[in-house]
Amino acid sequence: MLSRNAIAAQACAAVLLITTAGCAPADDTKPSAGASASASGSACPAGALDTFTAGKLTIGTDNPAYEPWFSGNKPSNGKGFESAVAHEVAARLGYPAQNVVWTEVTFNNAIAPGPKTFDFDINQFSITPERRKAVDFSSPYYLVRQAVITTAGSKIAGAKTIADLKSAKLGAQVGTTSYQAITEVLKPDTKPLVYNNNDDAKAALENGQVDGIVVDLPTAFYMTGAELKDGVIVGQLPQVGVPEQFGLVLDLGSPLTGCVTQAVDQLRQDGTLAVLEKQWLAGTGGAPELS
Template sequence: MLDDDPAGGEGFENGLVYELAAELGFDADDVEWVGQTFEEAIAPGTKPYDFAIQQISVTEERQEIVDFSMVYYQPDKALLALPDSPVVGATTLAELVDANWGATIGTTDLDYIENIIGADGVAVFDDQATTFQALLGGNIDATVVAFPTALFATAVQIPEADIVASLPADPNDTGHGLLFEQGNPLVDCIDQGLERIIARGVVDDLVSEYLIGDADVVEITG
C-alpha cells in the first residue's frame, strides 16, 4: 500500500482488493480494513475478517491450518542489503552462503535462505520491521524478501538499502493468495471474482503500475 493507508486504494494489494470488490458487486465504501500481524494471519483459528492480503505465500504447510484463494501473483525473490554488504556483486547462490543472514520468523523468506541458498545460523526476527532494523544496524549482511516488498522497503522503509539482485524461484512457494479462516465458504466465490479480473488483465495492469523495478538489477540464476 502507499502512505500506509489501505483505504486509499493506492498500491498493488489495495488496488486488487477494490477491483475484486467491484467485480463482486460491492462499492468501495463497503470495504473494511482490519489490522493484524503476519504471524496472526497465518496462525490457525478464527479471523476477524473475510480474507487477509499481506503478500502471503501459499504453501502446503500453511494450507493445513488456513485456506487460500487461487494464486493471484507469483513474485520473484529479491536480495536486500546495504551498499557496502559483502553480498553486493554476487552472481551465484554459492557466493551468498557465508553471508550473515537474517529473516522474519514463519516466512518463506527464511525458508529460502536456509533451504535454497543453504545458509546456516540465520538470525530470526519477530517481524519484518525488526529484520530491517537489524540490516540497518549492521547486525546482518542481507535478507531475502518478495520483490514487491523490496520495492516498497527501499522506497519507504529503508531507503538506505538496495535491491542487490533478483533470485531464482522458490519451488516451495507457489505464489501469493488471499488467506481465509479454514472452512470459510467464501473461498469459491472469491476465486471466481479473482479469475475474472485476472482474465481481464487487471492484475497485469496493477503489476505494471506498482511493481516494476530497476531493469538493471542483477539476476542470480543459480
Template sequence: LKTPGTLTVHADQPLYEPWFIDNDPTNGEGFESALVYALAEEMGFTRDQVVWGYTAFNASYAPGPKPFDFYITEVSITEPRKEAVAFSDGYYSTPFVIIAPDDSPVQEATSLADLRQYRFGTLVNSSYASYITETIQPEPDISVYNTNADALQALANEQVDVNVESLQIAEEVIADQFPELGIVGILPGPGTELGMVFELDSPLVPYVNQALANLKADGTLDDLIAEWLPAPPDYPDIAE
C-alpha cells in the same frame, strides 16, 4: 461474512508501497488495495461496504478463528500454511532477491555458494525463512525477527549481513527507508505466489476465486499490475 453486508478485509502494519500507498489500505491506491476494491465490486459490494482492519502478518496464517473475511499483505501460498488456513488462487508471482548494505562484500556475491558464509536475518515463519533454510543453507545460524521491519532494521544496523525479500518490497524499503541498502541480485527459483488468506474451510473462497478469475479474464488484473507494479530494472541473477 463476519458481518452481514460487509466485506471485512485485514492487512498488516506498516504497509509498503507499491502494494499500498501512504500506509492506508482504504484509499484504493497501491496494487493490493486497488485489487481488493475491484474484487469487492465484482462480488457486488460497494466501496463503503469494505471495512479494513489490522491483523499481524504472522497471525494471519496461524491456526484458529479469524476476525476477517480475508487478509491481504503479500502472503505467500505454501503447503504448510494450507494446513492452518485457506488461500485464494494466486493473484501475483514475485521473485525473491538478496539485499545487503551497499558497502558490504555481499554485493560481490554471484551464487548461492557465495552467500552461505554470511549471517542472514529474516521474518520468523515466513517464506523468506523457508527459502534461506532450504535453498541457501547458510553456515551461520539464521537470526529471526517478529516483523519484517525488525529484520530490515537489523540489516541496516549490521547485526546481520544479508536478507531475502520480495523484489517490490526490497525496492520500496531501499528507496524510502534504507538508502544504504542495495539489491545484490535475483535468487533462483520461481519466487513466491501471493494469495489472500481465509479461515480454514471458509465458504467465501470460491466466490473470491470466481471474482478473481473474472478480473483475470477481462484484463483488469493485468491493468492493475501495469499501473502499480511497473517492470523492475534488470538485476543480476544469483546462480544456484
C-alpha cells in the same frame, strides 16, 4: 541510487512478461476445499454474501502495511498493489468501498488455525501445502520471486552466486517464505536472524547486525530505491519448481472461498491484475539472478 520512478520504468517490460506468462500451474491454482461448491452468480449474490458482518466485507491485513503493497499505511485508500486488488475483488463481489471494513491482523495470526475476524486477508501470503491445512486460499493474484538486498560496501554487495553468500549473516521476517528461502535455498553457514517485520529487518541491516536481508522482489526494489541509503539488490533467487504465488487467505472451509476465487480469476482474465502490477509494482529489471 535509482528513483522509484526510474525503477518502475526499468521494470515494466518484465512485469508484462510475468503477467502474460499468466495463470499459475494447475496443481497450485486449484481452489481450496472451501471452493468446491459452485461459484456461479446465483451462489455469489452481489453484496449479500454470508460475511463476517452482514452487508459489509471485512478485509484483514497487518500493521504497518508496507509499500508498494499499500500506500501511507492506509489500506482503505485503495492505493498500493494489494489495497487496489482487495478493493477490486470487493467490487466484483458487490461491495463498494463504503461497504468495505479493514481490520488489523498480524501475519502469523491470519494463517493460524481457528476462526477468523475477517472475510479474507491480503498480506503477501504465499500459497503452501502446509498453510492449506489451516486456511483456505483464493486462486493466486501474483507470482513472486525472493531477493537478497544489502547496502553498498557490504561484503556481499558484489555476490554473484549462492555460494558467494555461504558465509553471510542474513535475516528475514518471521514466518515468511523469505525466511524459508534462506534456510532452504541459500543455506548459509550462520543461522539466519528472525524479525517481527520488514522494518525491524531493515533496521538490523542499517545497523550492521546482518550482511543482508531477504524480501520479495517488489519490496526489494522499494527498499533499495526509496528507503535504504545506498541500497543494493544483490540478486533474486532462482525459481525452483512451481513459482511462488500470493493468494487471499480465508477461514478453512469458508463459504466465500469459491466466490473470492471467482473474483480473482475474473481480474486475471480481463487484464485488471496486469494493469495494477504495472501501476504499483516494480518488476525484475536490474535484479540479476543468483546462480
